[in-house]
Amino acid sequence: MSWWKILLGVLGGAVILAAGLLIGHFGISKTSTPNWVKELSQDVDEGFIQEFMQEVDTKKIEENLKILSKHPHMATTKGDEDLVKMILAQWSNQDFGLDEAKDERYNVYLSFPDKERPNNIQVLTENNLNIMTTRFTEENITSEQNDPEVVKPYAAYAPRGNPKGKLVYANQGKLSDFQYLADQSVPLNGTIAIVRYGGAGRATKAINAAKFGVAGVIVYTDPKDINDGNSEPHQTYPNSWYMPPSGVERGSYTEDFGDLLTPYYPAKDFTYRLNKTQINGIPPIPTQPIGFEDAKKLICELAGPKAPETWQGSLGCSYNFGPGFGPSGSFKDCDVQVNVFNYEEIKPSANVMGIIRGSVEPDRYVMYGNHRDSWVHGAIDPSSGTAVMLEITRILGTKLKQGKWRPRRSIIFGSWGAEEFSLIGSTEFAEEYYSKLRDRTVAYINVDISVFANATLRAQGTPPVQDVIFTAAKQVQTPSSPSLSVYDNWIRYANRSSSLYEKIIPQLGTLGAGSDYAPFLHYLGITCMDIAYTYDRQKTSARIYPAYHTAFDTFDYVAKFIDPGFTSHQMVVRTAGNVLLRLSDSLLLPLGPLNYWETLNAYYTTAENVIGSTLTAKNISLVPLKTAVEKYKKASEALKKTIEDLKDGSEMPLKVRMINDQLMLLERTFINHYAFPDKLYYSHVIWASRSSNVATFPGLADAYTKASESKLEDDWNLVRHHLTIAVQAVTSAALTLETAASI
Amino acid sequence: MSWWKILLGVLGGAVILAAGLLIGHFGISKTSTPNWVKELSQDVDEGFIQEFMQEVDTKKIEENLKILSKHPHMATTKGDEDLVKMILAQWSNQDFGLDEAKDERYNVYLSFPDKERPNNIQVLTENNLNIMTTRFTEENITSEQNDPEVVKPYAAYAPRGNPKGKLVYANQGKLSDFQYLADQSVPLNGTIAIVRYGGAGRATKAINAAKFGVAGVIVYTDPKDINDGNSEPHQTYPNSWYMPPSGVERGSYTEDFGDLLTPYYPAKDFTYRLNKTQINGIPPIPTQPIGFEDAKKLICELAGPKAPETWQGSLGCSYNFGPGFGPSGSFKDCDVQVNVFNYEEIKPSANVMGIIRGSVEPDRYVMYGNHRDSWVHGAIDPSSGTAVMLEITRILGTKLKQGKWRPRRSIIFGSWGAEEFSLIGSTEFAEEYYSKLRDRTVAYINVDISVFANATLRAQGTPPVQDVIFTAAKQVQTPSSPSLSVYDNWIRYANRSSSLYEKIIPQLGTLGAGSDYAPFLHYLGITCMDIAYTYDRQKTSARIYPAYHTAFDTFDYVAKFIDPGFTSHQMVVRTAGNVLLRLSDSLLLPLGPLNYWETLNAYYTTAENVIGSTLTAKNISLVPLKTAVEKYKKASEALKKTIEDLKDGSEMPLKVRMINDQLMLLERTFINHYAFPDKLYYSHVIWASRSSNVATFPGLADAYTKASESKLEDDWNLVRHHLTIAVQAVTSAALTLETAASI
Structure with a gap:
């Protein structure tokens, strides 16, 4: 056979083989390759x-x-x-x-406020003559304020009522503010307190006030707090971004969140509703917000000793405690009446x-x-x-x-x-x-x-x-x-x-x-x-x-x-x-569990530095907390390594899902529905509300502050209890990040 | 070219093509076919x-x-x-x-009981002479009873103490049993009550007794309840499976479960522990179990009126109420003393x-x-x-x-x-x-x-x-x-x-x-x-x-x-x-969500039939519950259909996982950690403990029973509250079974 016939035969065979290879590889689908294989690795684009x-x-x-x-x-x-x-x-x-x-x-x-009877504050003489009424609503500056649908300023959930009394200035309405006034022998019972926004929650101001016998609360925004001190019309909107003198901050006066009548359940037709008397965290006494234009008239006339420097604002006068107005002003011997016509x-x-x-x-x-x-x-x-x-x-x-x-x-x-x-x-x-x-x-x-x-x-x-x-x-x-x-x-x-x-x-x-x-x-x-x-x-x-x-x-x-x-x-x-x-x-969730370690470690370190020695004296050890935080670090580092090793994207999809579930559910491990029985909804052991100044686990911090004030052994036991809650939460988080098929 | 040359060429080409097809198909792996594809569909074998x-x-x-x-x-x-x-x-x-x-x-x-001082019951004369002591432990029948490691019968968690008093027979120690005695003017204060096992939990018997002033409790097993009435040695073990006369049922006398000092937290070194005085659900008074051999001696001597027929057992005598022993027996005027030396x-x-x-x-x-x-x-x-x-x-x-x-x-x-x-x-x-x-x-x-x-x-x-x-x-x-x-x-x-x-x-x-x-x-x-x-x-x-x-x-x-x-x-x-x-x-979890519907529907139907009209009279509607149960049925039927459509096993693995997660998490949807604030651990709205006879949602049933007895509006509000809890739980379950990407 001549060489070209051999060559032709070989070439021909090669072509046929190649065709076979191509058809075999691409033309005949393998039963083991379902359509979803590619889809599963869909990643961020x-x-x-x-x-x-x-x-x-x-x-x-x-x-x-x-x-x-x-x-x-x-x-x-x-x-x-x-x-x-x-x-x-x-x-x-x-x-x-x-x-x-x-x-x-x-x-x-x-x-809501009553459209027919706008809430207001009145100054009344001894003979009950009204000599001043605060604005019903803001000044019409840009025509929008004139819209009939503008709700007049009010304190949502404050009860209706018309308490009347001598005016006192109570700073921000914090518990410590009222306590300070009481310590200065300022009589509070039956008074009307005027307080500025800031420092305490809206509802909390009135709740605090009521504890001291205050009958009504006026809340205003001080130019110092909102306007960098500016209070003149030419300095404020529409001439700048600052609040005009007539501006009033409306707001919900509630400490809790969610529908107040149906805690934990959706407010549907079928849902059981509390009686409104069972609601906590709203003002127990009439409360009304006003603008600083009106607040100035009231505060700048107050009698009594001058309030401390930190209580002074930018209304351009001395802020005195009261009670009542000074003898030289036009409000001499006058009372103040808070008129609230809200309805629910x-x-x-x-x-x-x-x-x-x-x-x-x-x-x-x-x-x-x-x-x-x-x-x-x-x-x-x-x-x-x-x-x-x-x-x-x-x-x-x-x-x-x-x-x-x-x-x-x-x-x-x-x-x-x-x-x-x-x-x-x-x-x-x-x-x-x-x-x-x-x-x-x-x-x-x-x-x-x-x-x-x-x-x-x-x-x-x-x-x-x-x-x-x-x-x-x-x-x-x-x-x-x-x-x-x-x-x-x-x-x-x-x-x-x-x-x-x-x-x-x-x-x-x-x-x-x-x-x-x-x-x-x-x-x-x-x-x-x-x-x-x-x-x-x-x-x-x-x-x-x-x-x-x-x-x-x-x-x-x-x-x-x-x-x-x-x-x-x-x-x-x-x-x-x-x-x-x-x-x-993203194929792999872009959530970083290791970052939580910084918070946990900071919480631990603060606890150790700030309250550690007191706890030691009470025979309470922070070592278990330290151990838990270290366990968390180790687990999150190991998971990070696992994720880095996966990054080529060709991994088994259930392995990816497993890791994603760990990442997704990490936050859940900090939930403890038994940790804060007195706080509606708050169940997150790391981020629940905290009153204490100690920047550590909120339950631990608040329990510590309480115990260190009361010195009661029951309160120290609450510290022990909250330390257990913290250790348990951090340990649970670590366990969730650890290899799945292990306990 | 001759025909055979053409044939040879065609055949040769076909062989080469076939080889190519085979190599192409099986020999060259497609990059889109990872190893895990087969593994993912691993199913039950x-x-x-x-x-x-x-x-x-x-x-x-x-x-x-x-x-x-x-x-x-x-x-x-x-x-x-x-x-x-x-x-x-x-x-x-x-x-x-x-x-x-x-x-x-x-x-x-x-x-534990004290090894040195075995618990017992004594019969004491007026002069404090001990004329009978119950067995310290069971008779040695098969030599195993003689093992020094056999713990002597005791009521775990019953407090130590040696109360003494007249004996009364209180049936099963249910609240209604003691109430019945009180109604019959049987004096209970300061007495020792003997009760039989059954009808109420171990600890509950003593807790009930203490409410009536009873000072100590003896618990025994009646041959009627355990031996089909047989009580003679020849009728009992080792001659049959029945309990020998000396047999005593030990047990934990607790109403709650888990380590009693560390509810909700693992009992580790770091864990805060309650003070033992804070433990609930254990006997407040000394309590001791005995065998029917000893119980017979005590009960058959009791004075007082004969107890009702349902209270009678198989000790072969009349069960009388007491208090104290009859004048004709050897225990005349005697007291009974319960001697408990348990320690924790x-x-x-x-x-x-x-x-x-x-x-x-x-x-x-x-x-x-x-x-x-x-x-x-x-x-x-x-x-x-x-x-x-x-x-x-x-x-x-x-x-x-x-x-x-x-x-x-x-x-x-x-x-x-x-x-x-x-x-x-x-x-x-x-x-x-x-x-x-x-x-x-x-x-x-x-x-x-x-x-x-x-x-x-x-x-x-x-x-x-x-x-x-x-x-x-x-x-x-x-x-x-x-x-x-x-x-x-x-x-x-x-x-x-x-x-x-x-x-x-x-x-x-x-x-x-x-x-x-x-x-x-x-x-x-x-x-x-x-x-x-x-x-x-x-x-x-x-x-x-x-x-x-x-x-x-x-x-x-x-x-x-x-x-x-x-x-x-x-x-x-x-x-x-x-x-x-x-x-x-199994690739798909063999759990049947539709089966839950039978329970939910039975609960609803019972509620409607048994308490529906009373609820209607209180303006409480069961319609939302009915709607929720129907919604559950619809959702579980739809999921069943989805699963049936999947059954060929070639589905996308994350779809399978999604369904499996729905099946796995269904039970979790019935958990409500706020539903039963007074019950440790119980959070399952369907299976929590129930005292009421109405076989429906336990919270609803118990609240109903309480309200229908007390007639208090607050209690009816609790019924409304528990109805909301039930509707919410059933609805949540339905939502979890519904298509995933929908709300």
Whole structure:
């Protein structure tokens, strides 16, 4: 056979073999290769995140805010219900809506002022002649204040009544303030106390006052606390962002959160309701907030000794204790009467819920929410947050409808109702869906007020969210300089030295119970965060932005003073949206359990340094706590190593799910429903409310402070009890992070 | 070209093509086909289950039991510690051991009698002359009773003391029994009450007695209740299984479970302990159990009117109320003195834990446990159960070490300590590992006493375990007939008509708090079951097997009277092991959520029928409960359908996991830690303890009974509250079964 015939034969055979190889490999499917194999490894798409961020549109945000804040929309009013429809319509839109949207209603206990009889404060002579009445509502400066739907200032849940008495000035209405007055022999029984906002919770001021026999409370905002001392009209809105003299902070005067009549259960038709006399944590005596224009008239006339320096404000006069007015003024011998005509009503309040179904893990939820209800127009609180949420849902909804994206996990958006009355909508939701949410929620992102001011990012959260927020913040640019990231800018304003990373990092704040994350964090033990843009504290010491809860929190105020150009809003959309996408799309959850060790270790170290020797003297050892914290560190380091070893993405999907479950459920291990029997909802051993100054486990700290004051052995036993609770919580957390098939 | 050359060419080409096809298909791995694809679908292997069942060896079980019951092994004694070592050695054995085994110790609060001063009852004349003393311990019948390690009969946790007074007979020591005596004007103050076992919990008898001023309590076992009336030595052990006249039931006199000093926290070194005065639920007055030989002497001499017919027992005399003895007997004018010298001590008690790691889902646990500690030799209680557990671990351990089997999920075996003192070992374990176990445990299988008698299977559990127990029971044959399955035999003895299946099925019993499943069920909300062989109730009405908690519960007793040949033990090993393998190995968890509907519907129907009209009169509607139960049915039917559609096994593994999580967590949705603030640990809204006769939700039933007696509006509000709790629990359960990405 000639060589070319052999060559031809070999070549021919090779071609046929190659064809066979190709057909065999690609043409004949192996029965062992199901379709889902690729899908399972769906991971976050960095390109998509960039695309998302690029599409964030300041004009759309501005437009959202304009619509949202056009009318007052206090919970359950027409303005609120109109927004329910508007948001439902957006989330149901066929071009940019979500998979599912609906409104869910709860019948909740609310408090309103009487429209016919406006609350006020009167100055009455000995003959009961009224010689002064405070304003019924704010001055009409930009016409919006004239809207008939503007609710007149009131203290929600304060009881109706008309107590009359001598006026006293009680600083911030803290227990120590009233005690100080009593120690100075200022008679308090039957008086009316005027106190400034700050230092103590709204309801707490009146609760404290009542303990000293005070009959009524007036609360006002001091220009020192809100306006950096400025109080003249030319210094205030509309000439600056400062509160005008007639501005009044409305608010819910409650210590607890959730519907007050249905603790732990959703306020549905079937739900048992407490009798209103069983409600705790609301003012026991009539209480009314006023503006500093009116407060000045009252305070500057007060008789009695001058109050201490720390009690003095910026009304431009000496703040005296009282009781009653000075003999030289026009209010000589006058009493003050607090006229409150509030009434309570059970009304249906809606949450609007929107869902994007996860493709791979539909039973894992990333939640994102903000309340919808305001006190008045609420351009900042809460509409700046809602404007951000709607921009996120617009972009993601569009991608979804275009078939360009579907998250790995489900995303649940919530537009909560009646937050202003005490986080009611979110709490009722958390109660109704307790089991599902507890077992399936990866994290909750809250963006309430999205822009307090335009200086820097401010993020609060439990420690595991630190890394993902850092990652996002590094990817967002500030408008001031393309090379300056939100992260780099943030670190200039708020930073700390991290013992874990051995470097300076931005300061992630901690969560209290100030917004809708509270039920998710404290009751369900879900990893939570709250994201916003905020102040340069070098430039202002205002308690909060000055138009807060007044009729001046309007679109105009935002556009002129808070965020001209809406670039801070844009940065918040980008940062929060980036975090949301990482949480919903990442194969491995971007939560950092090791970060919790810094908190736990700081708590332990503080306990050891501040109260350790006293505890030793009481034969209480902190060694078990130290051991538990070390065990936690070891377990979280080991898990971190396991995760790093997995990073190639080709791992068995149930191994990934197992680790993700450990990460998701870590926060849950700190929940102990028996730890704080006297505190409604508070079950998180690390973040429960704390009165003590000792920055350690709140139960331990408060028990310690109580025992060290009372010296009672029963109280020291409570310290021992809370130390056990802390050790148990930290140990449980460590156990959950340890290898799964081991006990 | 000739035809054969063409043929050869075509054939050659075909061979080469085929080779290419084969190499291409099998030889070149697709990068998209990871190794774990096959592993993920690992399902239960029916062949392996048959193999397991075939290897169950009556001789090995008998051998186990002989060793386990050779010496008394009360919690923390040398006998107990020797068994800790023995079980640890077996579970660590290199040929048939588990992956991991260890002992875990808790320092728990126990109560013991004083070895030097045996507890007793004396009859004292007016001059304080002792004319009769009860036995210190049981008669030595089979030499085992003579073992120095036999603990003398006592009431654990009864306080020491020597109260003396006139004797009264108080039936079973129920509150109604003492009330009845009081109503008959029988003076109770300062008396000694003799009561029989049954009708009320051990501790409850003394707690009730103390409320009426009774100074001491004697508890005995009436031959009517334990011996079908037989009381003569020739009728009792060793001549039959009946309790000899000297037999005394020991026991823990506690109403609560878990270590009494450390509720909710593991009894570790660091744990805060209550002061013993803070313990509730134990006898406030000295209490001592005696045998019927001694009881007869006391009761048959009692003066006073004859007790009602239902109070009469089988001691062969008239049971009179007392107080004091009749004038014609030898005890005329005598008092009775209860001499109790118990002391309490904190001692280290061990659990022995053994683990088999799951191959696919190591973070899902199937638990199997039994206690190890006995009162005396404890051949039946608990060693019959431990003998079964050790036979299961021997067979599975062997397969494991031979590399022939590894479960899909992890299996955790527990040999609990100090169960007899109030389920202490299991409770401390549940407390220590609360978070892990709550989030990962699929089910807990308890086999305490494995064979009460050899008539029929008796299974108790929450409704979702019904199907898997039925499946297992159908696969196990009875020794009496190869064609008669354990299932078929069971249905003859205990059955019910199922509204769901519309046929007669065996009666799955409900779980109380009688063994170590209690903390897992009531505190963690884990699906639980308890499996045993038991009586033919046509043949005996004994409260329990007659040697229970006496020194006659020996190997000899078992081999002669309970299970000659050990075939009932074998059936229990096969049934429980079969269930265990199905739970640990099945791709889809064999738990039936629809079965819960029968319970929920029965609860609703009972409420409607029994208390519905009274509730309506109080303006309390059961409609929301009905709606919730219907919602549950709909959701569980839909899930059943989803599961049936999945059954081909080629589904996406995370979809399977999602459904399994729904099945696993269903039971958790019934947990409400705020539902029963006065009951330690009890949090399961469906299975919490109930005092009321109305067989519905326990909180609702008890609140109803209280309100209908007191007529107080506050109590009716408690009914409303518990109705809300029930509706919320059932609704939560339905929500967890509904499609995951929906709210």
